[in-house]
Every structure is written in C-alpha cells, then in structure tokens.
Amino acid sequence: MKADKMWTNAYVLPMTGENGGLFEGGAVAVKGNKIIKVGKTADVKNEVAAEEEIDASGMLLMPGLIDAHIHSGLAIVRGVAQDMDHWMQKGLWPWMKHMTVEDRKAGSVMNIMEGIRAGTTTFNDYDSHMGELLKSYAKTGVRVMASEMINELPDDIGDLPVEEVYPFDSVIGEKKLQAAVDLYHDWHQAEEGRIRVMFGPQGADMMSLELLKQVQKEAERFDTKIHMHVCQGDREVYQMEKRTGMRPIKFLEKHGLLNNRLLAVHLTEADHEETIQAAESGAGMINCSGSIGIIDGIVPPVELFTSAGGTAALGSDQAPGNNGNNMFNEMKFAAILNKVKAKDPKVFPALKVLRMATTDAAAVLGMESDIGSLEEGKKADMIVLDTRKQTLSPVLLHPLENVTANLVYAARGEEVQDVIVDGRFIMKNRKLLFIDEEEAMAEAQNRAEKLAEKITFSKEG
Amino acid sequence: MKADKMWTNAYVLPMTGENGGLFEGGAVAVKGNKIIKVGKTADVKNEVAAEEEIDASGMLLMPGLIDAHIHSGLAIVRGVAQDMDHWMQKGLWPWMKHMTVEDRKAGSVMNIMEGIRAGTTTFNDYDSHMGELLKSYAKTGVRVMASEMINELPDDIGDLPVEEVYPFDSVIGEKKLQAAVDLYHDWHQAEEGRIRVMFGPQGADMMSLELLKQVQKEAERFDTKIHMHVCQGDREVYQMEKRTGMRPIKFLEKHGLLNNRLLAVHLTEADHEETIQAAESGAGMINCSGSIGIIDGIVPPVELFTSAGGTAALGSDQAPGNNGNNMFNEMKFAAILNKVKAKDPKVFPALKVLRMATTDAAAVLGMESDIGSLEEGKKADMIVLDTRKQTLSPVLLHPLENVTANLVYAARGEEVQDVIVDGRFIMKNRKLLFIDEEEAMAEAQNRAEKLAEKITFSKEG
Structure with a gap:
C-alpha cells in the first residue's frame, strides 16, 4: 500500500x-x-x-476533538455576561441587539482559532448568519456541522421584562427558516465534504409550533438531524408552561420531535423522568458543563441520560458565559462536576469523558462512520x-x-x-497555517470596542 | 526617582x-x-x-499568582490514582511506598515549571524531603513557603486495610520533626528572603497528640504558621473519631491549635458549625477545588467559611488527583464548583476568586506586606x-x-x-531562564518509569 x-x-x-x-x-x-x-x-x-x-x-x-455545541459568533463579547441572574436576558441580549454580521464573523474566527489551538477538529456550530461564518470555517480547513439558528424573536427582545412571554414575529421566523434552507443548498457537502449542514431551531420556547413543524419538515426532507436547545434553563420551562401549558419534553414528544433526529442540547431543567424519556427516545444529548455551571449554577443530568442508555457529546457553548471554547476545559469540567453531583469520584471516569469528545460525539452528530x-x-x-x-x-x-x-x-x-x-x-x-492570527485578533478587538460603544444597560440590568 | x-x-x-x-x-x-x-x-x-x-x-x-497548597514531589506520579474510592490508601500510597528522594525531586521540578508557566510566583509547598526540593526552588528563582510534612506513619502504611487505625512510629515522628526544625535553620530567609519555612504536621489523624504539641511548640518558638490538613476527607474524620472520640475541629480547639496560626487545608468534611467555628477562630482556609472534586467528589465549604468572615486561599494540591498544578485551573474550578453547590451563578464572582489567588492568599500565608x-x-x-x-x-x-x-x-x-x-x-x-526544561522533563520520565517497575497492587486495589 x-x-x-x-x-x-x-x-x-x-x-x-x-x-x-x-x-x-x-x-x-x-x-x-x-x-x-x-x-x-x-x-x-x-x-x-x-x-x-x-x-x-x-x-x-x-x-481530533469534537465540539458538539458552539455559538462561535458570540466570542466577540467574551466575558461581558458573568456572575449574574437572568444571564441571557440581562447579560447577553443587550449586546446581541447591536451585534452586526461583521461582529459575529470576527468573534467566530476567534473561536475557530481557539478551538484548533486546543485540538478541536470538528465544530457543531449553531449561530446566526452562518453562511458568513462558514467562509471562515472553509478558509481555516476545519470540519464543521453548521445550523442556522432559527427563532421568531424580534431584535429588541432584550428590552422585554424577564417575566413576559416572548412575542413572535412570523416575518422574522420565515426569513430565518429560508436562510437555513439556503444554507443547506449553498454549503452542505462543500469543501470536499468538510462542511455539512443540519437544521437548528433555537428552542421550542422561541418560536411558534407552526414554525417548528416547518423546520421539522425541512429536516426530514433533507434527512438531517435537528440541533436544538431543550430545557435549556428555567427561562425555557417558564416560557413553555406559560405559552403551551406543557414542559418542553412533553411538548416535543407530543409533536413528534423527541426521537433520534434530535440533538437535545443542555437538558438543564429536565427532571428524572424527562431525562430518561429523552434518553430512551433515541435523541442524542449535548452536555455543556462549563457554560451551564457558570451561567446557571447547575450540573445537567448527563450522568442519568447516559446511564439510561443515551449517547452524549460535549460542547463549549458560547464565550460570554463559559468562557473558553476548549474541549480540554469541557472534559475536565464534565468529569469533576458529575463526580461532585453524584458525590462519587468513580463517576464519569476519564475514558468515558474522552469518548464524549470523540467517538460518542461523532455518533451523536451522525458522523460516526467518518470521524471520532x-x-x-x-x-x-x-x-x-x-x-x-x-x-x-x-x-x-x-x-x-x-x-x-x-x-x-x-x-x-x-x-x-x-x-x-x-x-x-x-x-x-502551534502555528495556524491558513489564517493570519494576528490580523484576525486585531480585527476582533477593533470590532468589539466599536460594539461596546453602542451598549446601554437598563436600570435593573 | x-x-x-x-x-x-x-x-x-x-x-x-x-x-x-x-x-x-x-x-x-x-x-x-x-x-x-x-x-x-x-x-x-x-x-x-x-x-x-x-x-x-x-x-x-x-x-504573580500564589499556589497556597501544593505537594510538588508527587507530580512524579501524575495521573496514577484516578476515578477511584480510597484514593489515598489504594491509589497513592502503593506508589509513595517506593518513592525515593530523587523521584520526588524530579516530580517537584515538573510542578515548579508547570506553575511558573501558568503564572505562579509563590508556592506554599508541603512535602517530604523539603530540603532537597528547595534546591530546585532556589535555582528556578520563585518564591516559596516550605513545610516539611510531619507524621508518624510507617513507610508500609499503604499495606494497611482501609478500616484500621493508623499505627504510629514515634522514631519516625521524631525524625520528621527534627527534619522540620533543621529545614527552618537551613533555609528560612534564604535566597534573599525568597524562601521561608513554616511547620507542617500532615494532619491530626497522622500523628500522636504528643508529637502535634511538639510541632506547635516549635511553630510558636519560631513564630511561624502551621500548615495542616484539617478534615481532609472522611478518612481523617474516621481515624480521629476512632482514636480520640472527637472530630478534628473539636480536637484542635481543645488542644489550642484552632487559631490564627493555623492554615487549615481542605476542611472537606467540616460541617456547618465546624466551618463557622474555624472561620471565627482566625485560622486561614486553603481550598483545593480541583483536587477535592476529583478525589472525593466534594465541594469544600469555602463559601460558608468566607461568608463567616474567614480568609481563604486556593491551592492546586497534588498532581495525582487534580492533576494540573495551575492556578488558572484552580480559579475557574473554585468559581464554578461553588456556583453549582449554591445553585447560584452570582456566588464566587471572578474578582473574589482572583483575590483568593493573590491578596487573600498572601494574607492567609502571612505574607501580605510583601506580595499579593x-x-x-x-x-x-x-x-x-x-x-x-x-x-x-x-x-x-x-x-x-x-x-x-x-x-x-x-x-x-x-x-x-x-x-x-x-x-x-x-x-x-515563555522560556524558563534558570532551568533546562528538556533535561528536567527527561529526568522525570526516566525516574517515573523506574518507579513504576516497583509497583504491585494488592488484589482489592
């Protein structure tokens, strides 16, 4: 040979x-x-x-390691939403409201560089304006599974008081769904197959059932998985109960979304029964220990999910909150946080954790015949x-x-x-071969400073 | 000027x-x-x-960051005692039984290099054969507070069944106390004051009261603090109750050791009352989140200790168990583990954690007029x-x-x-100026391989 x-x-x-x-x-x-x-x-x-x-x-x-859940564009605001309640609404959204596509691109490039430098070769990215972000992915030569994040939320959602039900704007929803379909046509199997595309509704709380069903139809049409936040915090459960009278797992099950097409991200607030139900449905779980530990003070039920026969992967989530997008960070946190949750040092041994960043992650993403x-x-x-x-x-x-x-x-x-x-x-x-690291870092700093000039916080924030 | x-x-x-x-x-x-x-x-x-x-x-x-608790010599067996019960007895002691002074020196140099590369400038080292280890500290130019670890345990203590009370050998105890006194005379204020010495009984469970009182007398004579494991795990509480009928905090209080001379390391098993009692006594606490999380699956009560007015520092502890001796690792773990324990993302904000690796650590070590x-x-x-x-x-x-x-x-x-x-x-x-890193790493690998050849595990291990 x-x-x-x-x-x-x-x-x-x-x-x-x-x-x-x-x-x-x-x-x-x-x-x-x-x-x-x-x-x-x-x-x-x-x-x-x-x-x-x-x-x-x-x-x-x-x-190579697999980062099974990352919002790379958000790295542009690394460190701005920390040590607080209502992290998403009060910490993140005031910044997102003013974030341009160029800001996200600059943030994304930082995350890609950070990931490569820590051994990540496959990114499961879930963000807005993904077509623009994929240009950087293509340039740097990594492997990526991309989802355009779909919701029906207006841009000024950050101004909404925490306890109010999110308003939906169907024009925005249709536009985002179309962007996701376009992304599939434009990029799926591009770069010799290094780039693939799936569908990514942001969460059952952030869109109407009608739009969610449309997304499901597209995912079935192109036979892709569905990358979605599920029970991603008390905020999601609160919104779902207020709007639909159901908790998220029940809602997804009822509407035919809880199955092996689903990548269920976080499951932060899934209770014992719901976690087992999710595991037995064939859905994959993506566990983000660093992010959920820092922003919610919670260890998601990944130990229970895997004990119940489910397969789980690890993700670094977003920089403002975690704040590193480094799978070595994720692996150590997954192990130690689950040991502490179980009060048992034998839980989550090293090999299990390594699998969740390699072979199991590949299986969750449906890429096990290629990588892991x-x-x-x-x-x-x-x-x-x-x-x-x-x-x-x-x-x-x-x-x-x-x-x-x-x-x-x-x-x-x-x-x-x-x-x-x-x-x-x-x-x-340790030298990146397909990107000028110094130039990209200067661009990100420059864009972040300009973005910061636009930010005002409300009194209660 | x-x-x-x-x-x-x-x-x-x-x-x-x-x-x-x-x-x-x-x-x-x-x-x-x-x-x-x-x-x-x-x-x-x-x-x-x-x-x-x-x-x-x-x-x-x-x-510069302060690592307030490290057993640097143990780095020679990094990664050999993981994901197990009875970590100390079944994981660590089979290796320690065969560890030579040269093995420890080689391990210690690795930890010093690792620490420097991650911004540690002061090490509060607590190990055996400290005089030999200090030669490396002197050479590398860092600041160190050193304690010769004193106990009365025989070398074959690793062969003891877990549930048996440790036997004491007073000849060993006397020898170790003498080594500690010698260390003080030989090294305190050496290297233009960069090296200082305090006294370090390994734990109230690992020595007779008589020896502990002798150590206390020496610490008072030289006016140093006392660096000691306190409630460092269920193993310590078990030994103390079986031998003295008292839990550790009560024992220390009764014998005049619970005061501002004490650096109480871990407090893993200290209950609510005991933690407050320790904080109010003026003792400093040293919290090792990474180590205790991994080896015991526990988050020590450092949040309660500091809320009760106590001052706490962070330590990286030993490599087999943590396994990194990097204060950036410790800071993130202290924050996230305490957020998770309190189920509150506001607990342990970044600045508090930074203090615990700088100003507060300096205060705990009694070095606040010089560093931090x-x-x-x-x-x-x-x-x-x-x-x-x-x-x-x-x-x-x-x-x-x-x-x-x-x-x-x-x-x-x-x-x-x-x-x-x-x-x-x-x-x-990123180049160490006073040590040949490549040579030191090769020496450590070589020594570790030779040590590993001597190791046998008992059937139940």
Whole structure:
C-alpha cells in the first residue's frame, strides 16, 4: 500500500475497543483524506510505503476533538455576561441587539482559532448568519456541522421584562427558516465534504409550533438531524408552561420531535423522568458543563441520560458565559462536576469523558462512520500532542496507563502541537497555517470596542 | 526617582481597592526587588527615570499568582490514582511506598515549571524531603513557603486495610520533626528572603497528640504558621473519631491549635458549625477545588467559611488527583464548583476568586506586606499576560470590564508571557531562564518509569 504521510514511533490512542486502545511505538498512515493503517510502527511499515515519514517520538496521536455545541459568533463579547441572574436576558441580549454580521464573523474566527489551538477538529456550530461564518470555517480547513439558528424573536427582545412571554414575529421566523434552507443548498457537502449542514431551531420556547413543524419538515426532507436547545434553563420551562401549558419534553414528544433526529442540547431543567424519556427516545444529548455551571449554577443530568442508555457529546457553548471554547476545559469540567453531583469520584471516569469528545460525539452528530476514532477508512482528523509537556508527564503504560487521565484532568490544550484535518496540516508547531492570527485578533478587538460603544444597560440590568 | 525597569502602556490589574483597580495605559516601575511606582504611564514617567523601559502594549500586568497548597514531589506520579474510592490508601500510597528522594525531586521540578508557566510566583509547598526540593526552588528563582510534612506513619502504611487505625512510629515522628526544625535553620530567609519555612504536621489523624504539641511548640518558638490538613476527607474524620472520640475541629480547639496560626487545608468534611467555628477562630482556609472534586467528589465549604468572615486561599494540591498544578485551573474550578453547590451563578464572582489567588492568599500565608498586589513597597512579583490570545480577547473596559472574568473563566495559563519574581525575569517569552526544561522533563520520565517497575497492587486495589 502507498501512503502520503506516515507518523511513526508515537503513543497512539485510537479511541477504539473497550479501553481506548492506547499503545506505544505506534504509527498512523494516511492517504489523501483517509487513514489507511494504524498499528505498531514495524507492522505498518511492513505493509505501507509512505512518501513522507514523520518521526513522532514522544508524541501522542489521537482523534481530533469534537465540539458538539458552539455559538462561535458570540466570542466577540467574551466575558461581558458573568456572575449574574437572568444571564441571557440581562447579560447577553443587550449586546446581541447591536451585534452586526461583521461582529459575529470576527468573534467566530476567534473561536475557530481557539478551538484548533486546543485540538478541536470538528465544530457543531449553531449561530446566526452562518453562511458568513462558514467562509471562515472553509478558509481555516476545519470540519464543521453548521445550523442556522432559527427563532421568531424580534431584535429588541432584550428590552422585554424577564417575566413576559416572548412575542413572535412570523416575518422574522420565515426569513430565518429560508436562510437555513439556503444554507443547506449553498454549503452542505462543500469543501470536499468538510462542511455539512443540519437544521437548528433555537428552542421550542422561541418560536411558534407552526414554525417548528416547518423546520421539522425541512429536516426530514433533507434527512438531517435537528440541533436544538431543550430545557435549556428555567427561562425555557417558564416560557413553555406559560405559552403551551406543557414542559418542553412533553411538548416535543407530543409533536413528534423527541426521537433520534434530535440533538437535545443542555437538558438543564429536565427532571428524572424527562431525562430518561429523552434518553430512551433515541435523541442524542449535548452536555455543556462549563457554560451551564457558570451561567446557571447547575450540573445537567448527563450522568442519568447516559446511564439510561443515551449517547452524549460535549460542547463549549458560547464565550460570554463559559468562557473558553476548549474541549480540554469541557472534559475536565464534565468529569469533576458529575463526580461532585453524584458525590462519587468513580463517576464519569476519564475514558468515558474522552469518548464524549470523540467517538460518542461523532455518533451523536451522525458522523460516526467518518470521524471520532483513528481507524482504517475514517477521515484523517488527528491531533498530535507533545507528551513532554508537564501536564502529560510522566507517561506510564504499566502497571496502569495514566495517559487518558492526564488528557482529561491535566491537559490544557497547549500540548497540541499539530492539527490534521482530512489528512492536511491546519496547525503545525502551534502555528495556524491558513489564517493570519494576528490580523484576525486585531480585527476582533477593533470590532468589539466599536460594539461596546453602542451598549446601554437598563436600570435593573 | 530611579528605577531599574519600567513596564509601560499596559493594562494593569494591581488587585487593589474594591474592584481590583484595573486601568489601561499603565506602568509599573521596579527597583531592585521592589515595586516603586504604579500608575498611568505619563504620571509614572514624570516621577521615575528607568534604566530599561519595556513597552508592554497589549499586555496585562498583574501580581504573580500564589499556589497556597501544593505537594510538588508527587507530580512524579501524575495521573496514577484516578476515578477511584480510597484514593489515598489504594491509589497513592502503593506508589509513595517506593518513592525515593530523587523521584520526588524530579516530580517537584515538573510542578515548579508547570506553575511558573501558568503564572505562579509563590508556592506554599508541603512535602517530604523539603530540603532537597528547595534546591530546585532556589535555582528556578520563585518564591516559596516550605513545610516539611510531619507524621508518624510507617513507610508500609499503604499495606494497611482501609478500616484500621493508623499505627504510629514515634522514631519516625521524631525524625520528621527534627527534619522540620533543621529545614527552618537551613533555609528560612534564604535566597534573599525568597524562601521561608513554616511547620507542617500532615494532619491530626497522622500523628500522636504528643508529637502535634511538639510541632506547635516549635511553630510558636519560631513564630511561624502551621500548615495542616484539617478534615481532609472522611478518612481523617474516621481515624480521629476512632482514636480520640472527637472530630478534628473539636480536637484542635481543645488542644489550642484552632487559631490564627493555623492554615487549615481542605476542611472537606467540616460541617456547618465546624466551618463557622474555624472561620471565627482566625485560622486561614486553603481550598483545593480541583483536587477535592476529583478525589472525593466534594465541594469544600469555602463559601460558608468566607461568608463567616474567614480568609481563604486556593491551592492546586497534588498532581495525582487534580492533576494540573495551575492556578488558572484552580480559579475557574473554585468559581464554578461553588456556583453549582449554591445553585447560584452570582456566588464566587471572578474578582473574589482572583483575590483568593493573590491578596487573600498572601494574607492567609502571612505574607501580605510583601506580595499579593502591585503596590509601591511590595516585592516585584509580577506576571505579564498577552491579551491578544483568544482567551483574553476582546479586552473591554466600558461599559463594563471583562478582564477579571476572562482571567478566571477563560485563561488557561499559556497567556502568561513573562514571569518576574523579586524584580527578576524567571520566564521570558515563555522560556524558563534558570532551568533546562528538556533535561528536567527527561529526568522525570526516566525516574517515573523506574518507579513504576516497583509497583504491585494488592488484589482489592
């Protein structure tokens, strides 16, 4: 067999089998955008001749991480809505009201760079003006599943008193649905398939049932999943009960939306029964520990969801609130917050958490045949970590292996030396190859300052 | 006035006043090992002539962080004791039994490097063979408060069944006390005062009352604080009740140890009354959110302790269990875990957490006249962070400032560009100046592999 590139002599954590499959002296061979061989270096070299051999001694090869829920545009206001009640209405919306498409683009680029630098190779982005944001995704070379966020909320929604039911504007709703359909036509399977599109209603509380059913129809027509906030906070439950007399899970079930097409994001306020019902429906769960911990002070019921047989992924959510969009941050928080919630250090062991950022995340997104593990036939989305950094040292394989634990509990993201997507380097020696980082950061700072000049807070905010 | 160095045009977060005192266009002037002026660049330049001016545009200057509780030697076994019950007895002790002084030294150097790279300038280290570890501290140029950990436990304590009362060996106790006294004589105020020594009994459960009283006498004789684990887990409470019939706080109070000389580490199992009693006694608390969350699944009562008027600091504890020794990790965990415990996102706001890693930590350690803030007359322990990293971007000062929030909730540690202790660079452009990092990491890997060869686990472990 012929390969384009072959990494050799590395620790390899393919995320396969019962224990993740860690071994030393390993090699990964890549041809085009695919992995063609993974194994011991000598064995791989016996079977494969590579144009380029990369000696990866001291390095760890593992699948690129998957950030299963991010609103990348919001990074433009990182840190502006913290340590407060009514985070969304009083913290975020006063800024969103004035946010331009260009502001969101500048924020999104920051998040993409931040993610790549911390080993994220696939982003499940859920934002407005997604077509504009996808231009940056395309340029940087990462993999993305994109949803245009659909709601029927007027732009001045931030001025609404917290306890009032959201008003809906069907003209806005139709426009956003159309934008989502256009996004699908314009971008699905673009960039050699690195960009894919699904449908993303913002939440059952933020749109009429009529619009939600229309979204569902489109998702069925194009056979995509539906990326949606579900029970995303007391605010959602409050709105749903006031408007429909039902809590969100019951409402979704009643209207045929609670099934394996659904990516249920957060489930913050789902109670015991509802969580089990969601898990048994076949819906995937996306858990954002850092975000929900900071903005709501809550640990979502992901342990219960997975115990009930559901599959869950991790997401970094939005910068104002979390505030890092770094899957190493998410992994550690998912583990520790669930240990604390269960008062049990055995809950959420490292390997389970790693799966939720790789194989399980791929399954939740419906991408398991392409990404999530280093296996022959899968896309060559891989990260190369330097184990000689303090956080990954020492490396021990006997009498037990400490690599998975140190990846989850110690690594910060800066251990990621190289990032490969579709067999192509997009970061090498911590330098991003397809973007001028300095220029993009200056643009974001500049735009954020201009945006900040427009902001006024109401008295009670 | 004459200065040696002056940083100019920076964001400065001096950690003074009610809100931390953040301002832009700031300067810090340093002469010898002291800060002589902090203010707006033009004002400082009017008063001070510096030999060297460092243009710090785009940078943030703030006090070096204080890690108020670390067992640095244990980094040699990072990641070996995770996701388990009886973490100490079944996870850690099988390794400690075989750990040599050289192993600990190699681990300690890793922790020191890790800390510096994440902006830690002062380490409150609490370990065995501290005299040997201090040689590395001296070499790297950081500030350290050191305690030789005193107990009366035999080396094979790891073989003891979990439910049995620890046996004490008074010969070992005497030897360790003597080592602590020797440490004081040999090292206190060494390295131009950067090294200081206090006394550190490992816990009331791990020594006889007689030895504990002897330690207390030495601490009083030399007028140092006493660095001690208190209620550090159900294991300690169990041992104390079985041996003395008293819970730890009551025991310490009865024997005159619960007062402002005490640094009470963890308080994991302190109940409501005990926590308030400890706070009101004047003892300082050291809170290790990452460590206790991971090894016990518990959030210690630091919110209650500080609400009751106590002063608390943050510590990273040991690598096997936490596993990072990075104060940015600790700050975010302290905030989010306490928000979740209180089910309130307003609890533990960013500024409070920053104080616990700077000014409050200095007060807890009794070093508040020297470190913790950027103020005239204090030691020039300062870190320089690049705000153009994604995690600190954008920087906004109006209509609200997002810098403290992003430091606590987003920063990873790698934003720290330069580290200055006693007015001297010890890291510059992320390069450690006084240690060969590559050599030290290779040594640690080598030692860890040799140590691992000696380890056997009992059947039930």
